[in-house]
Amino acid sequence: MRSFGSSLVTDEQMVELIRLSCGTADAPGVAQAGGVGGVKVHAMLSRQDGVTESFVYEADNGVLVPASVGEGTLLRCVDTSDVNRVPALIVLAIDLVARRGYRNAYDLSLIEVGQVYQRLEDNARHLGLRVCAMGAVAGAASLHDTMTSPVLGVVIGVPEESKK
Numbered sequence: 769m770r771s772f773g774s775s776l777v778t779d780e781q782m783v784e785l786i787r788l789s790c791g792t793a794d795a796p797g798v799a800q801a802g803g804v805g806g807v808k809v810h811a812m813l814s815r816q817d818g819v820t821e822s823f824v825y826e827a828d829n830g831v832l833v834p835a836s837v838g839e840g841t842l843l844r845c846v847d848t849s850d851v852n853r854v855p856a857l858i859v860l861a862i863d864l865v866a867r868r869g870y871r872n873a874y875d876l877s878l879i880e881v882g883q884v885y886q887r888l889e890d891n892a893r894h895l896g897l898r899v900c901a902m903g904a905v906a907g908a909a910s911l912h913d914t915m916t917s918p919v920l921g922v923v924i925g926v927p928e929e930s931k932k
């Protein structure tokens with residue numbers, strides 16, 4: 769879907785969507801390749817006044833916590849010019865440092881990202897939301913002592929009235 773209605777996505781909807789799709793550290797929502805660091809989830813929510821807020825999903829507790837300035841940068845790597853508006857955005861990223869071990873750790877990480885994306889798509893529907901995958905992701909932001917590489921942006925919103 770490329771065109772979203774004007775409604776905002778609530779914090780509750782967003783955390784529910786991510787928790788359903790990714791699970792938690794104790795109960796992962798997707799099969800894990802093991803040893804590849806797992807999928808990192810960054811999230812952005814638009815507010816009524818046009819302001820945006822950035823978050824990081826903390827899988828240990830299944831909550832969204834405010835992002836640091838550096839983590840917020842990751843959310844600006846996605847080219848969303850092909851959608852009419854961005855009520856909310858998720859960036860699925862992988863931890864390049866955690867790739868050690870397997871020759872194909874990167875490939876395995878992409879498979880994990882694909883699983884999360886599919887679950888986001890299904891769970892969004894159940895919550896009355898829709899998604900638009902945005903593979904146009906520029907650059908990799910260096911965060912903390914790890915290299916976090918953004919892989920896929922997912923715009924989230926409600927469908928336009930005519931497309932429900």
Ligand SMILES: Cc1cc2nc3c(=O)[nH]c(=O)nc-3n(C[C@H](O)[C@H](O)[C@H](O)COP(=O)(O)O)c2cc1C
Pocket residue numbers: 769770771850899900901902903904905920
């Ligand atoms: C992995 C993946 C990456 C995508 N990347 C983009 C993208 O960067 N830009 C874009 O306009 N559409 C992208 N798409 C397509 C849209 O997400 C969406 O599938 C398409 O717009 C279908 O909706 P429509 O029927 O409303 O056109 C991507 C789709 C997938 C599955």
